[in-house]
Amino acid sequence: MNTVLQAQGLGKRYGRRWALTDCDLEVPAGHVVGLVGPNGAGKSTLLNLAVGMLTPSAGSVEVLGAAAGTQQAKVGYVAQDTPTYARLSVADHLRLGARLNPAWDESLAQRRLQHLKFDPKQRAGKLSGGQRAQLALTLGLAKRPELLILDEPVAALDPLARREFLQDLMEAVAEQELSVLLSSHLVSDVERACDYLIVLVDSRVQVSGEIDTLLATHFRLTGPRRDPKDLPRDQHVVTESHTDRQSTYLIRTEKPILDPAWNVTQLTLEDLVLAYMGRDVQPERPVLEVQR
Numbered sequence: 001m002n003t004v005l006q007a008q009g010l011g012k013r014y015g016r017r018w019a020l021t022d023c024d025l026e027v028p029a030g031h032v033v034g035l036v037g038p039n040g041a042g043k044s045t046l047l048n049l050a051v052g053m054l055t056p057s058a059g060s061v062e063v064l065g066a067a068a069g070t071q072q073a074k075v076g077y078v079a080q081d082t083p084t085y086a087r088l089s090v091a092d093h094l095r096l097g098a099r100l101n102p103a104w105d106e107s108l109a110q111r112r113l114q115h116l117k118f119d120p121k122q123r124a125g126k127l128s129g130g131q132r133a134q135l136a137l138t139l140g141l142a143k144r145p146e147l148l149i150l151d152e153p154v155a156a157l158d159p160l161a162r163r164e165f166l167q168d169l170m171e172a173v174a175e176q177e178l179s180v181l182l183s184s185h186l187v188s189d190v191e192r193a194c195d196y197l198i199v200l201v202d203s204r205v206q207v208s209g210e211i212d213t214l215l216a217t218h219f220r221l222t223g224p225r226r227d228p229k230d231l232p233r234d235q236h237v238v239t240e241s242h243t244d245r246q247s248t249y250l251i252r253t254e255k256p257i258l259d260p261a262w263n264v265t266q267l268t269l270e271d272l273v274l275a276y277m278g279r280d281v282q283p284e285r286p287v288l289e290v291q292r
């Protein structure tokens with residue numbers, strides 16, 4: 001299995017505060033990975049560590065099998081503020097991209113910007129926020145990287161542009177050997193474009209794995225009140241709530257649920273993400289990782 005991102009005990013500290021803690025990940029190639037979590041969870045910190053713009057305070061991170069930051073030609077990165085050069089024109093940006101990137105795909109860049117009706121002479125400083133994001137994303141795609149890392153790539157785009165961009169990404173992954181790691185606040189974007197999920201809350205990875213596998217192994221159980229210690233050992237409780245007579249558990253298990261007392265329902269991706277985002281963070285819990 002080729003791994004695009006491998007982190008072991010990865011951590012980053014600013015002063016006394018840990019922005020990322022004990023991060024263990026092994027993300028296989030060929031996926032569109034959605035990194036979700038609330039504001040301040042540590043998403044940008046993880047992405048910046050992956051591109052080598054930050055150095056770890058603990059642990060290690062490898063990207064495409066080598067130390068982070070050492071394979072810049074193979075890794076595309078579009079930061080959260082979609083950096084462009086205000087005084088350079090759109091065409092200048094493409095020229096710069098062509099000069100700096102050995103695998104530059106000029107026709108992809110031209111096609112995309114024509115479709116978006118960009119004026120090549122327009123200075124980047126005169127573009128709207130959404131247009132600047134589109135320009136930065138086009139540069140990222142035309143670089144033809146093996147791994148494209150995008151920090152909230154669609155935040156500035158209108159809903160239609162968002163949908164089209166995510167569609168473009170999925171097509172690029174299907175057509176070329178591209179893996180994508182993108183952060184987003186929106187589960188709907190992740191649902192549309194991603195097939196692999198990482199949920200990060202309070203600087204810790206709460207769950208990661210292929211979305212199909214995660215959905216096939218998480219369930220909501222509703223039934224007569226029951227203490228968590230009375231659940232089978234293979235049923236890991238993610239969240240629980242109780243009334244006097246009834247218990248509701250959100251559990252992860254790889255085994256069939258045989259107890260007829262439970263009403264068992266499957267989760268949507270949103271249920272799953274919100275469960276991990278909403279639960280009390282318990283550092284002593286093992287990180288749940290579902291692997292292929």
Ligand SMILES: Nc1ncnc2c1ncn2[C@@H]1O[C@H](COP(=O)(O)OP(=O)(O)OP(=O)(O)O)[C@@H](O)[C@H]1O
Pocket residue numbers: 014018019037038039040041042043044045046
């Ligand atoms: N340069 C810095 N100096 C000090 N603290 C920082 C720095 N950068 C980030 N942090 C802190 O680290 C934590 C994680 O920040 P990070 O930007 O990684 O979160 P995020 O999940 O990307 O948030 P958002 O969704 O709001 O972009 C936050 O508490 C933030 O205040």
